[in-house]
Amino acid sequence: MQVQLGRIVFATLAGLASIGGAAAQAAPGEDGFVAVKGSHFVRKGQPYYIAGTNLWYGGYLGAPSGVGQRARLTRELDRLKALGINNVRVLAVSEKTAMKSAVSPATTAAPGEYDEQLLKGLDFLMAELGKRDMTAVLYLNNFWQWSGGMTQYLNWFTGSPAHDPNASKDYERFMAENARFYSNDKAQAAYRQVIAHIVGRVNTVTGRAYRDDPAILSWQLANEPRPGNSKATKAEKTVYIKWIADTARYIRSLDARHMVSSGSEGLAGSSQDEQLYLDAHRTPDIAYLTYHLWPANWGWFDPKRADQTWAGMMDKSLHYLNLHIDDAKRLGKPIVLEEFGLNRDGASFAIGSGTTVRDRFYGEVFGLIQQRAAQGDPVAGWNFWAWGGAGRAANADYWWKPGNDFVGDPPQEEQGLYSVFDSDAATLKVIGAAAQRLHGLEGGKR
Template identity: 80%
Template sequence: MQRKFRKIALAAALLAAGAFGIAHAAATAGAKGGFVAVKDSHFERNGQRYMVAGANFWYGGYLGAPTSVGQRARLVKELDRLKALGVNNVRVLAVSEKTAMKSAVSPATTSAPGHYDEQLLQGLDFLMAELAKRDMTAVLYLNNFWQWSGGMTQYLNWFTGSPAHDPNVSKDYERFMAENARFYTNARAQAEYRNVIAKIVQRTNTVTKKPYRDDPVILSWQLANEPRPGNSKSTPQDKATYVKWIADTAHYIRSLDANHMVSTGSEGLAGSAQDAQLYLDAHRTPDIAYLTYHLWPANWGWFDPKQPEATWDGMMDKALHYLNVHVDYAKQLGKPIVLEEFGLNRDGGSFDIKASTKVRDRFYDEVFTTLEKRAAAGDPVGGWAFWAWGGAGRAANADYWWKPGNDFVGDPPQEEQGLYSVFDSDASSLKLIADHDKRLKTIGAKQ
């Protein structure tokens, strides 16, 4: 999630045959080895329909670390809480890059090109092992368009020498997005990115001794968190570059690991310069197994938490259209789609954990119900993942901004702690999530 983006002939036959072969291989692998795979535009695992009822838990690998940054006892409790809610999937940051930007998490997995923090990688290992115990799965994203984990911004800093642009400071998101898109065409950055992909995908878990590529706990590898082609003025060349980067990178991952699906991490139209054709093209390659999209009404200027009644109806009209049109796009491509991020503020726009969540709960209920209706109609709804699990974490500072040593919560360091987190004390939200989890899985079981 970004902080606050304002406005947002023979050869062909052979290619088609190859595409079918890849898709068929992925489905077959899923059916045999406990891996989640796509069959008939839905997810399947061990011959059964699989519906994703997920939570964003980007910091899960951090909690699993054996060093001071880790909190393994907390991690175990958080996973138990999520399991009790019915959550069967978590979306997790697999790797971060060290940066001088203040609005980024630290420590980082990669301190410099080729230099990895083995303790943080062992944290990811521990997380994977614990998920296996609970029959849960994970989406692991391998980069970030946004600066809060270093991401593409830091790759450019390493290989072009350009200052790492922090849009939390400049407030210039248009400039930030245009600059960040240079990542896709920087040969050195792309080479290092593939080194990182290989490092993670080919890793053997130090806890379970199982290679990651053989581990059905992983639902999919994800190229990045919210990759974009550039800013709102992206050119046709920018868009073509972006589509090629997705196809090439996904194919590279599949060349290393034929067992797991690959996903983009796209926000949908909001992350595609509002270009439906671009969004479709980005997900058309056979190496991308399913579509993703995100929903952020307040970030996109659709909703004002300080004026909830005045802005609710307009927001929901836009939100429901956004939810439904993306399911329609998935139908066009014959692939599942997951709403893998959505959220709304606590009442009044407060960050205080004591603030009520009536408006957010109302929004969650509308989102869940809409997806359930589409799923019940047989549409390719693969599930959802709310943003984000804050669990037992708590904001430590009066200004609600994260500092190294503070608890990790669902809100990353680029935004106030408590902005969108669902905490273990949010009883009404937790009940809502649990109830809709049951409804979603009941629909899946009937189809």
């Protein structure tokens, strides 16, 4: 595919022109855009904390036709706003793939070919967030295959079959292969074309360019980018660090008003190499650190043996949280726990099953983050995974099929695995109380 360099250059120049005009209007953090001051977020001159969720499918619900459900989307946002949620983390683009464990339709049918209905869905979502004074983190790629992601880029440009680890069960192979994305020149050129297309887009609902929209909290390079598998080499780690720095710098060349984040899971996504995690976030074009917490996925917790595995899981989880907050202190940057979750009681997927263990886990996580934030540590907030809202699993085996409701669990997982539904009253009470406590820290300037 021949990359349309002219379009990218034009978008870059237009972005720089827009930036220059904005800089004359207000200082960072004073103009409605979220910015970093010291090691904390500020907005409109006041401290700003994220009490958020993951709503990866928000742009899908916003579409004017097809999979869109705009009435549901507005109800979901109203419910989240009432809970005290002020931020959502959203999949901005997806790639069409033959893999069964991926969502469909997709934003990008082929390099340079976009589904305008889904992009209008993202426009609608951003407009509705703006009405509610909420913000979004928009991620522009995915290390995992459930939205096509890096796997599909490699399929387009190397001709290699799109490897679906849900089918092969070989995640080590998958991760090693996916890391080739960072050094594939054609894939990187196409990825940057997508970045320029989204960052330079004018919202069809508001008439406002995305680069000028304060409802965007940050652009994110990808969902959970990794340098390779658990045995990533020094060379692979070097390529990964450079990719983060170069891509963040490129986004900032198009749009210097918005922050850029990596989407990293932390140590779990860094081959357990703390120095790699620090180096990946050291570049000045990455505004803040991110990390995720998945005790069951990492083998720390067995939901079918909750009593026996709880204590060990919580020890490891709290250590993991504290370690990353301490890393943020070392770099002098804010940090967001942008994914965490736990199974329903007994590892059930049924919406009527209990959430006692999950609610206890949420309480512990919220408590530690609140404590560290109140102490003045560089904690910028949290996004729980994930909002299922009014969505419901449609199939007896709980696996998603095209045409089913979107919920918090993407198609690579059972629908109900980690979703928080609007009927989970006890969980909603825990989330709402935690959001209220966190927002309580916003009352005065640091």
